[in-house]
Amino acid sequence: xxxxxxxxxxxxxxxxxxxxxxxxxxxxxxxxxxxxxxxxxxxxxxxxxxxxxxxxxxxxxxxxxxxxxxxxxxxxxxxxxxxxxxxxxxxxxxxxxxxxxxxxxxxxxxxxxxxxxxxxxxxxxxxxxxxxxxxxxxxxxxxxxxxxxxxxxxxxxxxxxxxxxxxxxxxxxxxxxxxxxxxxxxxxxxxxxxxxxxxxxxxxxxx
Numbered sequence: 185x186x187x188x189x190x191x192x193x194x195x196x197x198x199x200x201x202x203x204x205x206x207x208x209x210x211x212x213x214x215x216x217x218x219x220x221x222x223x224x225x226x227x228x229x230x231x232x233x234x235x236x237x238x239x240x241x242x243x244x245x246x247x248x249x250x251x252x253x254x255x256x257x258x259x260x261x262x263x264x265x266x267x268x269x270x271x272x273x274x275x276x277x278x279x280x281x282x283x284x285x286x287x288x289x290x291x292x293x294x295x296x297x298x299x300x301x302x303x304x305x306x307x308x309x310x311x312x313x314x315x316x317x318x319x320x321x322x323x324x325x326x327x328x329x330x331x332x333x334x335x336x337x338x339x340x341x342x343x344x345x346x347x348x349x350x351x352x353x354x355x356x357x358x359x360x361x362x363x364x365x366x367x368x369x370x371x372x373x374x375x376x377x378x379x380x381x382x383x384x385x386x387x388x389x390x391x
Contacts, residue, residue: 188270195319198326223279291353319370
């Protein structure tokens, strides 16, 4: 594979992104393909320090400050990992990317989506995934899943209305770019979802 493939997974808290990325990455590696699984924020040395600030429940962060921290993490991530691996023919599978920023900081926090888009244009020349898997499910189910594994961070502590806005934001983004997004019902079993994701990627990229 000369040119890499950039695939992102998006969804509300508890949608199962991490599990599905792990299953997909392992399956593609068994085919002999070069695969990098990564995530945002935090999958660089610089990013880990930024992540600690962003997810600390005790810290009150201004929404614009939060936005800039996410973009700082992404600048490091794209230049240190994502683009170099794509340039050497890897399939890069990322847990969250710019769509998360639009959904969480834009639709949910109320930061201007025009500002987010302009920052994305300036910093990344509108660099986008080749495919985005959106794992969609009702907010109450996702939050319950995370409660069961005792996952708590600053975003888990937001109210239902916040997470509803995140979900609505994702669905609006998918409506705007239907050719890039593939929406899946994340209430299905892990096995069912994994099979649908794998088949979609095989067909889309002729793997």
